[in-house]
Amino acid sequence: MTIHYFAYGSNLATHRLLQRIPEARVDRVAKLREHRLCWHKNDKGQSGKCDIKSTGDDNDVIYGVIYLISQDGKATLDYYEGHGFGYLSKTVEITTLDGETIDALTYYAIDIDAIQQPYHWYKEHVLRGAREHDFPTDYIAMIEAQESIDDFDEERVWRELGIYMD
Numbered sequence: 001m002t003i004h005y006f007a008y009g010s011n012l013a014t015h016r017l018l019q020r021i022p023e024a025r026v027d028r029v030a031k032l033r034e035h036r037l038c039w040h041k042n043d044k045g046q047s048g049k050c051d052i053k054s055t056g057d058d059n060d061v062i063y064g065v066i067y068l069i070s071q072d073g074k075a076t077l078d079y080y081e082g083h084g085f086g087y088l089s090k091t092v093e094i095t096t097l098d099g100e101t102i103d104a105l106t107y108y109a110i111d112i113d114a115i116q117q118p119y120h121w122y123k124e125h126v127l128r129g130a131r132e133h134d135f136p137t138d139y140i141a142m143i144e145a146q147e148s149i150d151d152f153d154e155e156r157v158w159r160e161l162g163i164y165m166d
Helices: 014-020 071-081 120-132 137-145 154-165
Strands: 003-007 025-033 035-043 047-054 061-069 087-096 101-109
Touching (some): 003 025, 014 071, 014 120, 025 101, 035 101, 047 120, 061 071, 071 087, 120 137, 120 154
Parallel strands (some): 003 101
Antiparallel strands (some): 025 061, 025 087
16 A cells, blocks of 8 residues: 655655655655644754644645655654654645645654754755755745754764765
């Protein structure tokens, strides 16, 4: 069974997602209406990760990528996303850029800390994905404007960004 997975955070970067789920396939770009991108998912008190916040306002839109994954791929993704601890999954109605409506799996934060900011490397994953998939320039500018912080764990920084060096 193929699952439509709507990625909006660090998994926007295809290279990053393929490191996790090699059989995943990019389908297309889509939008989630009445939601706003936030960076407040608490990552063990160290940094913030992306989240989708429901606003009910049709002017609020999150751009993302639909990936096609298997049931095994979803289990792997649940592991990486900390399903049940930091995130839970749900089905959302998304709209492709050509107007098709699709139900897709996505993740939302259950451990929120509004003062957390993302590490520079995490923001870089999100930016790379947004640029790779040709998101609107104003949306990319919004991501660029997000404040981020240093990660003093140099090994983790290398591990995270080193995937782009091959």
